[in-house]
Amino acid sequence: MSKAIKILLVLIAIYAGVVTLFESLLGYFQPENQATLVITTFDPVSGEAHDRVISRIEEGGALYVAVNHWPRQWYHRLLENDQVRVKYDGVDGGFTATKVPAAGEQALHDARPLSLGFRILTGFPPRYFVALTPNLPQ
Numbered sequence: 172m173s174k175a176i177k178i179l180l181v182l183i184a185i186y187a188g189v190v191t192l193f194e195s196l197l198g199y200f201q202p203e204n205q206a207t208l209v210i211t212t213f214d215p216v217s218g219e220a221h222d223r224v225i226s227r228i229e230e231g232g233a234l235y236v237a238v239n240h241w242p243r244q245w246y247h248r249l250l251e252n253d254q255v256r257v258k259y260d261g262v263d264g265g266f267t268a269t270k271v272p273a274a275g276e277q278a279l280h281d282a283r284p285l286s287l288g289f290r291i292l293t294g295f296p297p298r299y300f301v302a303l304t305p306n307l308p309q
Contacts, residue, residue: 190294198242208259212248221245227259230282237283238299249301257303264305271300
């Protein structure tokens with residue numbers, strides 16, 4: 172194996188390690204600020220609740236979240252059970268989560284673009300959006 176290929180493989184391994192470390196630390200510490208919310212998803216089989224801190228996007232009077240990272244088990248649970256609990260800025264209640272169709276994603280990409288640095292640190296994951304609609308009291 173040539174020296175150039177070995178160097179390239181080492182650089183790829185280092186990059187993969189940096190992405191894994193960044194994503195792991197972000198998931199472990201789950202930093203909260205004014206632009207985040209806590210979403211609680213529920214396991215469709217056991218009903219067990221799982222909290223995740225994620226950034227919120229408020230656009231056109233609607234509430235959205237973006238799926239910007241490789242670790243996304245919360246997103247898969249949400250796709251299986253669209254009833255979630257959301258907490259932010261004094262709001263605490265049940266919401267229905269709906270995946271935004273591909274045709275509607277561009278406006279949200281434009282409203283909340285990701286920096287190149289962030290995309291590099293997260294390993295260029297595909298990005299999806301979810302609309303969160305408050306459940307009306309019955």
